[in-house]
Amino acid sequence: MKVNTAIIYASVDGQTLKICNKLMEVFEQNEQEVELFSIEDFNEDIVNYNRLILGASIRYGVHDKKVIDFINTNKEQLDAIKTAFFSVNLVARKSEKNKPDTNPYVIKFFKSIEGTPTRVEVFAGKLDYKKYPFFDRIMIQFIMWMTKGPTNSDAEIEYTNWDRVTEFGNRLTAL
Numbered sequence: 001m002k003v004n005t006a007i008i009y010a011s012v013d014g015q016t017l018k019i020c021n022k023l024m025e026v027f028e029q030n031e032q033e034v035e036l037f038s039i040e041d042f043n044e045d046i047v048n049y050n051r052l053i054l055g056a057s058i059r060y061g062v063h064d065k066k067v068i069d070f071i072n073t074n075k076e077q078l079d080a081i082k083t084a085f086f087s088v089n090l091v092a093r094k095s096e097k098n099k100p101d102t103n104p105y106v107i108k109f110f111k112s113i114e115g116t117p118t119r120v121e122v123f124a125g126k127l128d129y130k131k132y133p134f135f136d137r138i139m140i141q142f143i144m145w146m147t148k149g150p151t152n153s154d155a156e157i158e159y160t161n162w163d164r165v166t167e168f169g170n171r172l173t174a175l
């Protein structure tokens with residue numbers, strides 16, 4: 001049977017999308033069929049895929065509600081195929097919070113969905129104060145100050161560990 005994978009992202013500033021593009025590369029290197037969609041544009045029939053990967057970033061403590069709704073609305077079809085979910089957030093820059101069972105947002109995510117994805121991961125995202133509107137910048141600076149992160153307003157730091165993304169991609173191609 002032909003194996004076809006859909007990767008669906010919910011990304012505001014592009015880091016989750018960048019991670020999805022890396023996963024696309026890994027699938028293509030393994031000569032596997034893969035298609036990329038934003039959660040807004042995904043109108044395909046899930047039965048056309050035998051693997052579905054969902055990635056979403058955190059904003060003010062929550063994943064995009066569309067992702068949670070998508071999972072809960074399509075529970076039966078998703079249970080019938082291999083699925084993976086990954087979260088992108090800044091708390092995961094800390095080694096003690098960068099695993100699915102130690103990241104508070106992933107723990108909370110499991111309480112908001114029905115069913116269990118086959119694989120779950122969490123990646124540290126990107127901090128880029130220059131991109132943020134005034135209010136968001138002040139809020140993120142405050143959160144960073146509380147969690148001993150950088151607060152200088154021109155800080156631009158990509159915390160994503162790309163080796164871990166590649167490794168996750170390789171594990172998914174073997175599902």
Ligand SMILES: Cc1cc2nc3c(=O)[nH]c(=O)nc-3n(C[C@H](O)[C@H](O)[C@H](O)COP(=O)(O)O)c2cc1C
Nearest residue numbers: 011012013014015016057060061089090091125126
């Ligand atoms: C307005 C805003 C709110 C955020 N809130 C949180 C948060 O509550 N916890 C956290 O760990 N990261 C938070 N982040 C960090 C993002 O999750 C991180 O920058 C991620 O890389 C964004 O991914 P995206 O570009 O795909 O949206 C926030 C970022 C922004 C801009």
